[in-house]
Amino acid sequence: GENxxxxxxxxxxxxxxxxxxxCTYSDSASNYFPWYKQExxxxxxLIIDIRSNVGEKKDxxxxxxxxxxxxxxxxxxxxxxxxxxxxxxxxxVATGANNLFFGTxxxxxxxx
Amino acid sequence: xxxxxxxxxxxxxxxxxxxxxxxxxxDFQATTMFWYRQFPKQSLMLMATSxxxxxxxxxxxxxxxxxxxxxxxxxxxxxxxxxxHPEDSSFYICSAPDSGTNTGExxxxxxxxxxxx
Numbered sequence: 227g228e229n230x231x232x233x234x235x236x237x238x239x240x241x242x243x244x245x246x247x248x249c250t251y252s253d254s255a256s257n258y259f260p261w262y263k264q265e266x267x268x269x270x271x272l273i274i275d276i277r278s279n280v281g282e283k284k285d286x287x288x289x290x291x292x293x294x295x296x297x298x299x300x301x302x303x304x305x306x307x308x309x310x311x312x313x314x315x316x317x318x319v320a321t322g323a324n325n326l327f328f329g330t331x332x333x334x335x336x337x338x
Numbered sequence: 339x340x341x342x343x344x345x346x347x348x349x350x351x352x353x354x355x356x357x358x359x360x361x362x363x364x365d366f367q368a369t370t371m372f373w374y375r376q377f378p379k380q381s382l383m384l385m386a387t388s389x390x391x392x393x394x395x396x397x398x399x400x401x402x403x404x405x406x407x408x409x410x411x412x413x414x415x416x417x418x419x420x421x422x423h424p425e426d427s428s429f430y431i432c433s434a435p436d437s438g439t440n441t442g443e444x445x446x447x448x449x450x451x452x453x454x455x
Contacts, residue, residue: 258443260442260443267429267449267451268448269344269431269447269448269449270382270431270446271446272443275443315381315382319442325384326433326442326444328381328382331380331381333379
């Protein structure tokens with residue numbers, strides 16, 4: 227089955243700096259890669275996703291890159307703000323498989 | 339986007355009692371729903387896949403008699419924690435893909451925090 231690894235487990239940045247979270251996956255059949263933000267005690271919220279037919283996607287301050295050959299994808303947050311502080315999870319899934327395989331999470335802290 | 343509602347959001351119960359958690363897809367049909375358990379500061383651990391009209395599929399190490407799952411309709415799945423013990427205290431979350439679109443995106447419930455005394 228799929229194995230998703232995520233690094234780092236914790237990340238602290240100064241407000242305004244950029245944050246990068248990296249994930250690797252093992253199943254070459256995976257073709258959908260969402261990123262979720264989870265605040266304490268709340269449900270995960272989809273913030274951005276990418277499919278295997280593109281290498282990069284951007285939505286305002288958030289971008290995701292995908293390298294299919296190396297089987298890794300990354301989340302980039304620019305101009306970080308205190309409200310970006312949360313736990314971020316990457317995930318991977320292959321079409322038809324339905325179930326997402328989650329990374330172990332990254333706790334991002336943005337220091338004002 | 340699609341909405342998944344989970345109830346109750348939190349519950350406190352005595353050891354030995356059973357607790358039922360409901361997961362509903364409000365504006366779409368979900369032939370499949372997933373149940374996760376999340377310990378503090380950890381990732382979501384898939385417990386089981388709930389299938390409408392058939393038995394749930396449990397992940398390795400998850401006791402099916404302990405965590406009863408019923409997928410009664412295309413919009414409702416329930417998780418019952420039977421004879422709960424303090425070690426069952428956790429955050430339980432359900433999710434569902436929109437069977438109609440099959441994009442791969444999952445929609446999560448609000449989560450249920452269970453505390454067993």
